[in-house]
Amino acid sequence: MALFEEKIQQQLKEILKSMKEEVTIVNFTQEIECPMCRETRLFVEEIGSLSEKLKVKVYNFVTDKEIAMRYKIDKIPAIALLDKDEKDYGIRFYGLPGGYEINSFLGAILELSGKREPIPDELMKRIKSIDRDIHIQVFVSLGCPHCPAAVSTAHRLAMENEHITADMIDANNFVPLSQKYNVTGVPKIVFNDKFELIGAHPLNTFLDVIDRLKDYGINID
Amino acid sequence: MDFNLTSLSFLNESKFNSIDTSKVYDIVIIGGGPAGLTAAVYAMRKGASVALIAKHAGGQVAETSGIENYMGYRYINGLELVDKFKDQVLHFTIDYDEGGEVEAIEDEGIKKVLLKDGRIIKSKSLIIASGKRWRKLGVKGEDEFIGKGVAYCSICDAPFFAGKKVVVVGGGNSGVEAAIDLAKVAKEVIVIQNLDKLTADKILIDKLNSFTNVNFLYKTVVREIIGDSFVKTILIENTELLQKSEIDVDGIFIEIGLVPNSDFVRGVVELNSNGEIIVDCSCSTSARGIFAAGDVTSVPFKQIIIAAGEGAKAALSAWEYLLNEE
Ligand SMILES: Cc1cc2nc3c(=O)[nH]c(=O)nc-3n(C[C@H](O)[C@H](O)[C@H](O)COP(=O)(O)OP(=O)(O)OC[C@H]3O[C@@H](n4cnc5c(N)ncnc54)[C@H](O)[C@@H]3O)c2cc1C
Numbered sequence: 288m289a290l291f292e293e294k295i296q297q298q299l300k301e302i303l304k305s306m307k308e309e310v311t312i313v314n315f316t317q318e319i320e321c322p323m324c325r326e327t328r329l330f331v332e333e334i335g336s337l338s339e340k341l342k343v344k345v346y347n348f349v350t351d352k353e354i355a356m357r358y359k360i361d362k363i364p365a366i367a368l369l370d371k372d373e374k375d376y377g378i379r380f381y382g383l384p385g386g387y388e389i390n391s392f393l394g395a396i397l398e399l400s401g402k403r404e405p406i407p408d409e410l411m412k413r414i415k416s417i418d419r420d421i422h423i424q425v426f427v428s429l430g431c432p433h434c435p436a437a438v439s440t441a442h443r444l445a446m447e448n449e450h451i452t453a454d455m456i457d458a459n460n461f462v463p464l465s466q467k468y469n470v471t472g473v474p475k476i477v478f479n480d481k482f483e484l485i486g487a488h489p490l491n492t493f494l495d496v497i498d499r500l501k502d503y504g505i506n507i508d
Numbered sequence: 509m510d511f512n513l514t515s516l517s518f519l520n521e522s523k524f525n526s527i528d529t530s531k532v533y534d535i536v537i538i539g540g541g542p543a544g545l546t547a548a549v550y551a552m553r554k555g556a557s558v559a560l561i562a563k564h565a566g567g568q569v570a571e572t573s574g575i576e577n578y579m580g581y582r583y584i585n586g587l588e589l590v591d592k593f594k595d596q597v598l599h600f601t602i603d604y605d606e607g608g609e610v611e612a613i614e615d616e617g618i619k620k621v622l623l624k625d626g627r628i629i630k631s632k633s634l635i636i637a638s639g640k641r642w643r644k645l646g647v648k649g650e651d652e653f654i655g656k657g658v659a660y661c662s663i664c665d666a667p668f669f670a671g672k673k674v675v676v677v678g679g680g681n682s683g684v685e686a687a688i689d690l691a692k693v694a695k696e697v698i699v700i701q702n703l704d705k706l707t708a709d710k711i712l713i714d715k716l717n718s719f720t721n722v723n724f725l726y727k728t729v730v731r732e733i734i735g736d737s738f739v740k741t742i743l744i745e746n747t748e749l750l751q752k753s754e755i756d757v758d759g760i761f762i763e764i765g766l767v768p769n770s771d772f773v774r775g776v777v778e779l780n781s782n783g784e785i786i787v788d789c790s791c792s793t794s795a796r797g798i799f800a801a802g803d804v805t806s807v808p809f810k811q812i813i814i815a816a817g818e819g820a821k822a823a824l825s826a827w828e829y830l831l832n833e834e
């Protein structure tokens with residue numbers, strides 16, 4: 288059974304044509320007792336079949352434990368995106384990026400393939416100067432129109448600075464985790480477990496929060 | 509599984525450039541909703557040098573699920589229409605900034621647009637098309653509990669209130685739509701309306717009445733939102749009996765209409781008592797060389813087709829102004 292309707296498939300193919308270099312989609316799954324794992328695997332396989340520039344690798348979270356650890360995957364379904372040299376920038380999607388999140392997923396693929404919009408110099412300087420580990424978790428719901436912007440901003444930061452890693456998390460797929468972070472409004476953006484933003488924010492607000500993290504001595508994560 | 513794809517925005521080989529802070533533009537457009545995007549097309553076609561700054565591309569249209577009254581489409585999804593608008597703009601080589609937020613404007617003949625991130629953009633003329641945003645209640649506790657029980661976007665946040673007791677403030681279309689979204693998942697929904705009846709379209713009210721877990725409090729307003737780390741209680745008042753009472757709730761959705769995004773032009777151009785920019789029929793404001801269009805203005809009726817038409821008019825007026833200045 289195809290996940291994508293014919294019309295969407297055609298649109299996806301068109302979009303993926305503008306990929307510059309190859310991108311690898313790494314999916315971690317487990318076929319039993321994991322909500323949305325099967326669907327997420329089908330999703331990456333179908334998307335992978337729509338472009339020659341996409342490679343798909345599917346691992347079992349339990350039996351491929353070492354690989355999961357290498358990519359620091361701690362929950363499933365999970366997707367990591369890697370560039371043409373299979374370099375890992377810390378770009379993760381936890382849960383199936385459906386609904387509006389298809390846009391942040393495609394955006395990350397295109398950007399990782401080398402098709403990036405320029406960031407103004409002043410902001411780029413601030414991004415490059417970050418020299419401590421920053422982990423950004425963006426909680427979303429798939430029916431939220433302004434969530435993909437928050438996810439894309441976090442992922443772009445991860446692409447531009449190796450100290451930064453960024454996760455999209457479907458809050459309705461990871462309920463206990465969302466409860467732990469008291470998510471009742473999305474997007475909720477958590478920085479190193481220390482600071483949070485609620486709602487869509489421009490890049491410079493992300494950077495302001497990261498600046499404030501400097502006042503804390505230890506890195507979490 | 510649905511996929512709400514905004515396909516066209518990916519297809520554009522980026523023809524737009526970043527904004528150049530060293531240059532003096534002919535026209536700077538603030539806002540990327542129907543008014544701003546239409547103004548951009550008209551201004552680019554005239555050959556003006558144009559920059560467009562939009563906090564969120566598409567404005568309110570990007571948050572609308574279905575549109576049935578924009579000519580040419582019997583039905584179109586909001587994001588799809590935004591895509592088509594953007595596609596038509598990015599067909600030109602425009603200086604374009606998405607995500608930037610205007611904080612203030614200075615009018616010293618040459619207009620200066622001050623962005624929150626510190627950039628200053630200079631222009632001979634301005635088109636303000638900054639639209640509207642959700643109105644807040646303005647009560648104690650509201651800001652403190654945003655994302656902690658206080659919510660505005662029901663399609664985003666309704667799932668987090670599954671099995672819970674929630675209040676929806678507002679009995680207009682957006683309030684009733686939110687109540688319907690919530691009634692599907694929540695244990696109990698209470699709609700609080702300041703008037704003695706709902707003002708939403710009949711078709712929506714009928715749908716809401718088909719749920720058995722929805723109750724209504726009329727002639728009632730919210731006075732305060734109370735909680736510790738989360739919303740726990742709201743203080744309400746019946747405006748007829750002047751009786752105050754408390755109800756324990758898990759969440760409160762605020763759906764009481766919209767306010768104009770005109771704070772950054774206060775003092776520069778004249779506003780009416782609703783905070784809307786006063787414009788004449790050529791979209792001129794009280795300040796020379798500053799034009800305004802769409803929902804942020806005093807023009808009656810807030811609709812996509814009206815905002816787009818006003819955007820076109822503002823661009824043509826700005827162009828005429830530039831010609832006369834030379
Ligand atoms: C839920 C909903 C459903 C609707 N349904 C319909 C419908 O079916 N049909 C219809 O015709 N109309 C509908 N409308 C109304 C319609 O969406 C608006 O009339 C129209 O979008 C107004 O366009 P605009 O360009 O004036 O402003 P907006 O769409 O509000 O756009 C404003 C733009 O300005 C930007 N902006 C604001 N402040 C700043 C700042 N400080 N700096 C930089 N950028 C800024 C915003 O990010 C945005 O890009 C609906 C509205 C809502 C909320």
